[in-house]
Amino acid sequence: MSFLLKSLRSRQVGAHEAADRLLGHKLYTKSRQMRFADLQPPHKAKHVLKNVSDINSLLKNNPESEHIFQPHWTLDVYTDRPDELENLSLYEILAWYEREINTGSCKETLKLKNINFHLRRRTKTAYIVTHQIVNPNLSEENKQT
Numbered sequence: 001m002s003f004l005l006k007s008l009r010s011r012q013v014g015a016h017e018a019a020d021r022l023l024g025h026k027l028y029t030k031s032r033q034m035r036f037a038d039l040q041p042p043h044k045a046k047h048v049l050k051n052v053s054d055i056n057s058l059l060k061n062n063p064e065s066e067h068i069f070q071p072h073w074t075l076d077v078y079t080d081r082p083d084e085l086e087n088l089s090l091y092e093i094l095a096w097y098e099r100e101i102n103t104g105s106c107k108e109t110l111k112l113k114n115i116n117f118h119l120r121r122r123t124k125t126a127y128i129v130t131h132q133i134v135n136p137n138l139s140e141e142n143k144q145t
Contacts, residue, residue, distance in 0.1 A: 035073075035094050035127040039134050042075055071099065071115050082110045085119070093119075095126035 020027060038045050047069035049055070055068050071077050077099060078090050085093060097119040100109065109118035 032125060032128050035129055037090065037094050037129050037131040038072070038074055039131050041134075045072060045075060047072055071112075071117060073099075076115060077112065077117070077119075080112045080115050081119070082113060084110055091129050094129045096122050098122060 017027065040046070050058070050068055050070055058065050058067065071080075073094060074090065078093055081088070081093065085097075100118045100120055101116065109120045111118050
């Protein structure tokens with residue numbers, strides 16, 4: 001115990017910070033998770049590669065396959081959403097749903113129409129959805145760098 005107290009003597013800290021340090025609590029965390037909505041046109045949208053093991057098995061089964069990217073939330077998942085979610089906006093789907101490949105219980109998830117993924121609703125808090133403002137009519141000369 002004296003070692004811990006000596007390690008905190010190097011600078012003045014409040015009682016709350018000292019207690020948190022002694023108990024091993026984090027001194028900072030983010031309170032909410034964020035999800036980025038990529039609203040760029042399809043030819044400019046950024047795609048995330050699948051896992052290496054998924055790509056290897058895909059190329060082993062079909063060497064000509066070009067499906068090496070995960071489904072894009074805006075271009076693939078939202079447009080392929082199940083009929084139960086037709087009335088939800090893109091913002092609501094990005095905020096409240098997680099995409100999963102295989103699920104243990106199909107009762108809690110909704111299968112996408114054409115893609116082999118399921119959507120599972122979050123139970124506690126929604127993501128904060130952020131996006132970049134995109135104006136397709138803006139000329140190249142007027143774009144900010």
